[in-house]
Amino acid sequence: MDRCNLYQRMKNRTEISARRLIANKVPEKLWTYLTVDFITKLLLVVGRNVILVICNRLFKMTYFITTIEDISVEWLARLF
Secondary structure, X not given: OOOOHHHHHHOOOOOOOOOOOOOXXXXXXXXXXXXXXXXXXXXXXXXXXXXXXXXXXXXXXXXXXXXXOOOOHHHHHHHO
C-alpha cells in the first residue's frame, strides 16, 4: 500500500505543518545585500586559478572576478 501512487497523493498528513513562510525583504539600495563566494582549485589560466563571485540581489546581477589563490586581505578589498 505504501508504494501505491494514489495512496501517496491522497493520504492525510499527521505531522504539524511548518509555520508560514515569510518572503525576503526587497533591497532598497544598491550594494546593500550581497553574497560573496570563491570558486577555488581551478586550472591555472593566465596566472589565475580562483574566481571571486559577487551577487547583487537588488539588480540580480552576478560579477565574476578572476584572481589568485594566495590573495591578501588588502588585495581582496581592492577587488571588492
